[in-house]
Amino acid sequence: MTEQMLSGYRAVVRGKCDHCEWHALTTTYPEMVEMYHDHLRDDHPKAWVRA
Numbered sequence: 001m002t003e004q005m006l007s008g009y010r011a012v013v014r015g016k017c018d019h020c021e022w023h024a025l026t027t028t029y030p031e032m033v034e035m036y037h038d039h040l041r042d043d044h045p046k047a048w049v050r051a
Helices: 029-043 045-050
Strands: 002-007 010-016 023-026
Touching: 010 029, 023 029, 029 045
Parallel strands: none
Antiparallel strands: 002 010, 010 023
């Protein structure tokens, strides 16, 4: 789901969905988890229930 990389002086967390082409960037892992779960809940509710 996520990958962490350094961009300049800030860490960037990149997330993607295994069910579609959704992807996002943020600076914290907790924020990425929230964004990913919001995406799953809205777009893939059956996958979100299993997660």
